Amino acid sequence: MARHRWFVLAAWIVAAIVIVGTAQASGGRPVDVFSIPGAQSQHALDLLKQRFPAAAGDTATVVFTADHGTLRTPAAQAAIAATAKNLQALPRATTVVAPEGPLAAALVSKDGKIAFARVQYDTTAQTLGTDAFHRLVAAAQPARAAGLGVQFGGPVVDYGNQSAHGNGDAIGLLVAIVILLLAFGSVIAMGLPIGTALFGLAVGLSLITVLASVTQVGTVAPEMGTMIGLGVGIDYSLFVVTRYREALATGLTVEVAIGRALATAGQAVLFAGSTVVIALCGLQLSGIPYVAVLGFTAAIVVAVMIVAALTLLPALMALAGHGIDRLRVPGVRSSIPQEGTTAHAHGFARWARFVARHPWPLAIACLALLLTLAYPVTQMRLGQTDDGSAPASSTQRKAYDLLAQGFGPGANGPLLLVVALPRPSDTTPLPAITRAVTGQPGVAGVSPAQVSPDHTTAVITVEPTTRPDSAATAALVTRLRRDVLPPVIATTKAPVFVGGVTAAYIDLGDRIASRLPWFILAVVGLSFLLLMAAFRSLVIPLTAAVMNLLSIGAAYGVVVAVFQFGWGKELLGLHTTVPIVSFVPMMMFAILFGLSMDYQVFLLTRVREEYEATGQTREAVVGGLATTARVITSAALIMISVFLSFVATPAVVVQMFGVGLAVAVLVDASVVRMVLVPATMELLGAANWWLPRSLDRILPRISLEGGGATGTTATTRDVPAPKAPEPAGVG
Numbered sequence: 001m002a003r004h005r006w007f008v009l010a011a012w013i014v015a016a017i018v019i020v021g022t023a024q025a026s027g028g029r030p031v032d033v034f035s036i037p038g039a040q041s042q043h044a045l046d047l048l049k050q051r052f053p054a055a056a057g058d059t060a061t062v063v064f065t066a067d068h069g070t071l072r073t074p075a076a077q078a079a080i081a082a083t084a085k086n087l088q089a090l091p092r093a094t095t096v097v098a099p100e101g102p103l104a105a106a107l108v109s110k111d112g113k114i115a116f117a118r119v120q121y122d123t124t125a126q127t128l129g130t131d132a133f134h135r136l137v138a139a140a141q142p143a144r145a146a147g148l149g150v151q152f153g154g155p156v157v158d159y160g161n162q163s164a165h166g167n168g169d170a171i172g173l174l175v176a177i178v179i180l181l182l183a184f185g186s187v188i189a190m191g192l193p194i195g196t197a198l199f200g201l202a203v204g205l206s207l208i209t210v211l212a213s214v215t216q217v218g219t220v221a222p223e224m225g226t227m228i229g230l231g232v233g234i235d236y237s238l239f240v241v242t243r244y245r246e247a248l249a250t251g252l253t254v255e256v257a258i259g260r261a262l263a264t265a266g267q268a269v270l271f272a273g274s275t276v277v278i279a280l281c282g283l284q285l286s287g288i289p290y291v292a293v294l295g296f297t298a299a300i301v302v303a304v305m306i307v308a309a310l311t312l313l314p315a316l317m318a319l320a321g322h323g324i325d326r327l328r329v330p331g332v333r334s335s336i337p338q339e340g341t342t343a344h345a346h347g348f349a350r351w352a353r354f355v356a357r358h359p360w361p362l363a364i365a366c367l368a369l370l371l372t373l374a375y376p377v378t379q380m381r382l383g384q385t386d387d388g389s390a391p392a393s394s395t396q397r398k399a400y401d402l403l404a405q406g407f408g409p410g411a412n413g414p415l416l417l418v419v420a421l422p423r424p425s426d427t428t429p430l431p432a433i434t435r436a437v438t439g440q441p442g443v444a445g446v447s448p449a450q451v452s453p454d455h456t457t458a459v460i461t462v463e464p465t466t467r468p469d470s471a472a473t474a475a476l477v478t479r480l481r482r483d484v485l486p487p488v489i490a491t492t493k494a495p496v497f498v499g500g501v502t503a504a505y506i507d508l509g510d511r512i513a514s515r516l517p518w519f520i521l522a523v524v525g526l527s528f529l530l531l532m533a534a535f536r537s538l539v540i541p542l543t544a545a546v547m548n549l550l551s552i553g554a555a556y557g558v559v560v561a562v563f564q565f566g567w568g569k570e571l572l573g574l575h576t577t578v579p580i581v582s583f584v585p586m587m588m589f590a591i592l593f594g595l596s597m598d599y600q601v602f603l604l605t606r607v608r609e610e611y612e613a614t615g616q617t618r619e620a621v622v623g624g625l626a627t628t629a630r631v632i633t634s635a636a637l638i639m640i641s642v643f644l645s646f647v648a649t650p651a652v653v654v655q656m657f658g659v660g661l662a663v664a665v666l667v668d669a670s671v672v673r674m675v676l677v678p679a680t681m682e683l684l685g686a687a688n689w690w691l692p693r694s695l696d697r698i699l700p701r702i703s704l705e706g707g708g709a710t711g712t713t714a715t716t717r718d719v720p721a722p723k724a725p726e727p728a729g730v731g
Contacts, residue, residue, distance in 0.1 A: 001314035002258040008315040020206045028212030030219040031126040035289045039507035044418035044499025052452035054094035055459050057121035060156040063399040065149035070112030079146035086139035087119050095120045114406030125159035133160025153387055153399035169226045172642035176234050183634040187327035192241050192316050197233030200308035204229050204301035218294050223654045225301040231642045233305040235635040237313050239265040242631045244317055254321045258314050266310055272601045273306040276594025285519045291583045349626035352678050356618050359679040366676045374553035376560035382513055383469045383579025384505035391650040410444050413468025413502035417460040420495045425455040429492035436488045442476040468502045469579050477506050509582035516586055523593050533699045537689050543680050547672050548596040555664035572655055581653045592664045599673055603628050617685050621678045636669030
């Protein structure tokens with residue numbers, strides 16, 4: 001890469017132009033479409049698509065309010081009737097339930113100040129496009145002209161009126177620049193990781209856009225890609241640049257120093273980054289296409305960042321050459337430890353020795369802290385956010401609040417009972433089903449059945465008494481499916497499926513909760529095998545897995561405490577508590593386990609080098625921590641800053657990711673890497689490196705220290721004198 005720097009740069013520029021141009025031409029746009037194979041809500045939706053397509057699409061809700069008087073005046077009723085007529089004429093609209101005629105009593109609040117109309121489409125919001133929302137707004141012109149307040153909600157509006165993403169990425173990037181300037185003391189050295197990450201991010205996000213043009217990609221995918229891409233992109237480049245500067249300080253030529261950096265930090269980037277990619281792709285085990293695609297999109301961005309760190313960055317370092325430390329920052333002193341040396345006077349080395357002298361009390365204190373932070377996980381409730389957590393200024397949130405005020409919280413999340421009639425035109429089961437559901441605890445009302453044109457399917461709308469994301473609504477769905485409907489189904493011979501958006505979200509949470517333990521087991525097991533092969537030890541991967549689980553558990557606990565318990569929710573702009581979005585824990589685990597592996601690999605690679613040189617565990621831990629703690633701390637600060645900056649975004653799910661990822665990295669880089677790892681390795685001593693001979697013979701040999709296939713360590717004593725064409729072990 002260094003010798004052919006201009007060709008590499010040209011290849012990246014051409015590839016970026018092609019990919020970004022293709023993305024802009026593709027017109028790809030994210031959309032939240034949940035498919036849950038085998039779930040009852042999915043059966044309901046599939047039945048509607050097959051037999052009752054007019055009722056199978058997405059909906060939009062138009063909420064009317066009277067600022068003065070009521071909606072029962074002739075002028076208001078005329079305006080609503082004109083609006084309903086316009087709504088009925090909208091493209092792909094099949095039915096419009098409006099507050100006029102016989103339905104006025106049900107669709108107008110008791111005080112007469114709030115009313116709503118619901119538009120049913122025959123297709124999805126994604127197919128309708130963003131124009132559907134603008135057409136809704138135009139159709140409501142008669143109501144606005146009459147002085148009525150009009151707000152809009154529902155899936156069609158959510159898609160067409162998506163909230164701005166905020167400026168979290170810019171804030172995180174600015175903080176990263178400051179941290180790198182303080183760490184390197186040079187504008188050029190700072191610019192290499194930042195430039196590599198931004199270039200890779202542009203390519204990665206463009207690939208997500210292209211993917212969104214051919215398949216359904218969740219709306220949080222671009223923000224997730226930006227968050228993770230900035231974090232890992234800067235961190236991966238930071239580790240490589242740091243190792244390059246260390247190699248230059250020993251007197252190596254530019255090309256040889258780049259080779260040394262890639263043979264050591266570059267291999268660690270490839271190993272740790274591949275773990276992140278594998279964990280994210282493992283989200284396929286969720287059984288939820290939406291979650292699997294989110295994992296793939298995040299994996300795409302991480303993979304691009306790995307490739308950029310191993311190809312684009314070496315070319316940029318070759319261009320910078322020995323001038324990487326030019327444009328010094330006044331007043332900032334950069335410390336460049338020479339490769340292969342241990343700065344025993346370093347503060348981190350003194351800290352490591354302190355931990356080694358007091359391993360038991362420090363390890364116990366860390367375990368107590370992590371378990372305390374993780375305790376709220378025992379009460380975690382999975383669910384899904386709704387428009388009630390949207391920004392207060394959005395029309396969706398205003399419509400949500402008005403519906404809850406005028407008709408009760410359940411009006412925002414009706415359930416659909418989809419009935420497969422035993423014989424065409426045989427509607428005799430419908431009254432029995434309606435009677436069974438009416439009056440049930442948690443049911444506010446039941447609407448008359450709608451029968452499909454071919455008289456084979458019917459839909460009964462059930463309005464809960466509680467908001468869509470509440471535990472009581474989930475309990476109602478479970479009770480209807482398990483206790484209320486089965487006896488009626490057995491008597492009438494008419495299958496009934498509880499569906500609708502609210503039921504689908506409940507099914508999504510149940511599916512992920514059942515798959516999460518298996519996913520965790522698969523990711524931990526694979527990481528165990530990779531670490532065992534890399535460090536030739538059974539103990540190292542076992543302790544790494546336990547420590548990673550502890551730090552992730554602490555992050556889960558903080559997320560539950562903030563969002564579900566409501567501790568400090570006002571700081572995030574939340575007016576109410578929300579359940580933990582069902583796919584967040586699984587996505588967080590995939591990301592966090594991979595990121596934890598990053599720090600574990602970078603630290604243990606240096607520890608292994610020191611151990612090969614000295615044969616002493618304590619000296620190896622002290623030396624490894626002394627030479628890596630500063631760069632790991634800088635990398636962690638960048639990660640934390642990037643993740644926390646996304647807390648300012650209006651999307652609650654992104655806020656959950658931001659808080660959880662930031663807490664996990666903070667705990668991992670401070671409590672785990674600075675205390676628990678050295679304390680545990682001190683307690684275990686030589687047992688850290690124990691591996692049965694039978695395993696040693698069959699395991700593949702992976703060298704992360706820049707050595708050859710034998711696993712020997714390549715330190716500076718193996719490197720030829722400056723001006724040599726290639727250092728030993730590189731290439």
